[in-house]
Amino acid sequence: MTNPLYDRLFAPLADRDRALLHLADGSAISGAAFLAMVHRAAHALVACGIRPGDRVAVQVAKTPAALAVYGAAVATGAIFLPLNTAYTAAEVEYFVGNATPGVLLADPKAATALAPVAERHGARLLTLDTQGQGSFADLAAAQPDHFAPVARGAEDLAAFLYTSGTTGRSKGAMLTQGNLLSNAETLAQAWRFTAADVQLHALPIFHTHGLFVGTNIALLTGGEMIFLPGFDLDAMLRLMPRATTMMGVPTFYTRLLDDPRFTRELAAHMRLFISGSAPLLAETHAAFEARTGHRILERYGMTETNMNTSNPYEGERRAGTVGPALPGIEVIVTDPATGTPLPQGEIGMVEVRGPNVFKGYWQMPEKTREELRDNGFFITGDLGRFDADGYLTIVGRQKDLIITGGYNVYPKEIELILDDQPGVLESAVVGVPHPDFGEAVLAVIVPKPGEAPDLAAIGAALAAQLARFKQPKALVLMDALPRNTMGKVQKNELRALHAARFRA
Numbered sequence: 001m002t003n004p005l006y007d008r009l010f011a012p013l014a015d016r017d018r019a020l021l022h023l024a025d026g027s028a029i030s031g032a033a034f035l036a037m038v039h040r041a042a043h044a045l046v047a048c049g050i051r052p053g054d055r056v057a058v059q060v061a062k063t064p065a066a067l068a069v070y071g072a073a074v075a076t077g078a079i080f081l082p083l084n085t086a087y088t089a090a091e092v093e094y095f096v097g098n099a100t101p102g103v104l105l106a107d108p109k110a111a112t113a114l115a116p117v118a119e120r121h122g123a124r125l126l127t128l129d130t131q132g133q134g135s136f137a138d139l140a141a142a143q144p145d146h147f148a149p150v151a152r153g154a155e156d157l158a159a160f161l162y163t164s165g166t167t168g169r170s171k172g173a174m175l176t177q178g179n180l181l182s183n184a185e186t187l188a189q190a191w192r193f194t195a196a197d198v199q200l201h202a203l204p205i206f207h208t209h210g211l212f213v214g215t216n217i218a219l220l221t222g223g224e225m226i227f228l229p230g231f232d233l234d235a236m237l238r239l240m241p242r243a244t245t246m247m248g249v250p251t252f253y254t255r256l257l258d259d260p261r262f263t264r265e266l267a268a269h270m271r272l273f274i275s276g277s278a279p280l281l282a283e284t285h286a287a288f289e290a291r292t293g294h295r296i297l298e299r300y301g302m303t304e305t306n307m308n309t310s311n312p313y314e315g316e317r318r319a320g321t322v323g324p325a326l327p328g329i330e331v332i333v334t335d336p337a338t339g340t341p342l343p344q345g346e347i348g349m350v351e352v353r354g355p356n357v358f359k360g361y362w363q364m365p366e367k368t369r370e371e372l373r374d375n376g377f378f379i380t381g382d383l384g385r386f387d388a389d390g391y392l393t394i395v396g397r398q399k400d401l402i403i404t405g406g407y408n409v410y411p412k413e414i415e416l417i418l419d420d421q422p423g424v425l426e427s428a429v430v431g432v433p434h435p436d437f438g439e440a441v442l443a444v445i446v447p448k449p450g451e452a453p454d455l456a457a458i459g460a461a462l463a464a465q466l467a468r469f470k471q472p473k474a475l476v477l478m479d480a481l482p483r484n485t486m487g488k489v490q491k492n493e494l495r496a497l498h499a500a501r502f503r504a
């Protein structure tokens with residue numbers, strides 16, 4: 001029986017005494033020990049009633065135990081559904097209601113708030129804390145060390161990753177085993193990953209970047225990971241001498257550069273620095289090269305497609321571009337209105353086709369039809385332009401998505417809450433440049449005539465309903481929103497008006 005993703009990523013760990021995960025406290029977990037964790041977690045999922053095709057929702061801290069649940073989902077044929085740890089119980093309820101997972105794993109601190117959510121939607125709630133302990137760990141500890149993986153094919157679903165829509169509703173991108181495996185193979189080859197690599201892994205594992213790009217590549221190639229719970233500058237600087245590669249969002253690079261301890265000597269032995277999830281400023285690219293001698297390799301991808309383009313490993317890594325299409329993946333730029341391919345050099349909609357492209361949005365056939373063409377091309381929503389050498393530059397997002405510290409924030413979700421607040425007539429949320437986060441969320445509020453909205457109370461109302469990364473870093477009062485003749489709010493003008501707000 002085969003299970004392609006399990007066979008390639010997890011089965012090879014069976015005989016591996018060498019470390020797979022190095023932890024911040026200096027301890028390590030061997031490949032074989034980690035596989036035993038995967039197997040016990042797989043038995044635990046089955047004991048909870050999970051069968052192939054069932055969803056397993058996971059909103060827990062980044063720990064080896066949490067990563068083992070990913071492996072367990074693959075082994076049991078379940079669909080892994082990781083959730084941002086910053087989501088509030090109200091936000092998690094939407095995902096649980098939409099995906100109806102059989103199991104919801106949560107931090108014990110969130111268990112009280114999530115218990116009614118799990119009950120309402122028929123999910124079994126178990127816990128895993130920041131140390132990998134909790135009721136799920138207890139259940140897993142009592143299970144056998146060996147699990148026989150269930151048969152799966154490349155077309156079977158392996159994960160749902162939720163992405164937001166401009167209406168504020170998230171969509172569950174359905175990713176198959178083949179989507180994940182093909183991309184891991186392509187990237188491992190493109191970036192020359194081998195068993196000799198030690199990846200400094202500080203990205204979250206609820207997002208495609210840290211989970212599929214970072215982890216899948218390391219598992220596929222037999223490499224090691226320095227597996228940190230999050231981005232901790234001191235730990236990064238302390239552990240970098242033991243690493244050969246690092247993947248980060250642009251914020252990682254600006255934070256490293258802001259610290260004088262990050263020197264040329266510290267980075268000299270590194271093989272590769274990779275950036276993605278948000279635009280890396282050309283000035284960051286240049287400053288990094290000036291400091292370390294390394295040219296950061298920038299790539300471009302998204303939840304629905306994994307990675308699509310990458311600057312070359314050998315050859316010119318061009319600042320401000322995301323490089324050419326990866327092997328086996330077609331990337332075209334089309335007229336957003338007609339879908340007709342545009343001549344090289346023109347700005348248009350970036351569309352992608354290949355074995356990496358997802359199967360559609362869970363239970364949203366209309367959204368799927370809007371974004372996934374019959375001929376297989378996915379309409380990314382990003383606007384871009386190819387140069388004469390085939391390097392793609394992303395020039396903007398068609399839908400005003402804000403990316404702050406690598407996380408996506410959709411303005412509409414915040415505007416809907418703002419518009420409900422006492423004294424608020426209307427609102428507009430935009431991203432403005434921020435030296436640390438790339439972009440910061442800024443909310444413009446227009447008061448009802450004669451009223452003075454209480455900004456502190458509005459801030460508190462937002463904090464109660466939204467994950468921290470979505471909460472505006474500034475609330476600004478304006479008499480009116482700029483609008484065009486069609487009545488549409490001119491967000492470009494708002495961005496320009498407040499562009500200097502967070503300048504260093």
Ligand code: AMP
Pocket residue numbers: 163208275276277278279280298299300301302303304322380382394397403408
């Ligand atoms: P996500 O689905 O959270 O991975 O976000 C995907 C979006 O992030 C893409 O559609 C792009 O708008 C943006 N993105 C990812 N990588 C890059 C990059 N290297 N440069 C510019 N934008 C990027």
